[in-house]
Amino acid sequence: MNTPITAVGIDFGTTNSSAGVYDGQTARLLPIDPRNAVPQVVKTILYITRDGQQFMGEEAVQTYYEQNIGRLRHFIKKWVGKSSIAAQICFTSPMCTPMWMS
Numbered sequence: 847m848n849t850p851i852t853a854v855g856i857d858f859g860t861t862n863s864s865a866g867v868y869d870g871q872t873a874r875l876l877p878i879d880p881r882n883a884v885p886q887v888v889k890t891i892l893y894i895t896r897d898g899q900q901f902m903g904e905e906a907v908q909t910y911y912e913q914n915i916g917r918l919r920h921f922i923k924k925w926v927g928k929s930s931i932a933a934q935i936c937f938t939s940p941m942c943t944p945m946w947m948s
Contacts, residue, residue, distance in 0.1 A: 863890045879903040 853868040864887050866875045875886035881904040882888060893906035901909045 859890055861890055862887050864888065879905075881905050881908070 877885035879888035
């Protein structure tokens with residue numbers, strides 16, 4: 847007899863994604879990318895061909911490389927996660943001074 851699923855969770859990440867179910871006793875990840883070395887993790891990538899075919903995860907990566915032979919690829923390495931902001935510090939003085947934080 848199958849135990850009913852009581853909760854479903856999705857982790858939609860910028861690099862990898864996964865989905866899992868909980869039946870009230872056990873949590874388990876779903877094998878959503880059978881072509882990946884770890885099928886419970888899917889690369890967060892979608893490739894849509896010019897004729898509208900859709901591929902996701904490892905299949906998207908492989909199909910892109912197979913169909914775009916000779917096409918110029920340009921990759922830009924970018925640091926994500928660091929920013930600088932200006933905050934106004936105004937405690938008791940009527941003069942506010944911007945303070946840079948990072």
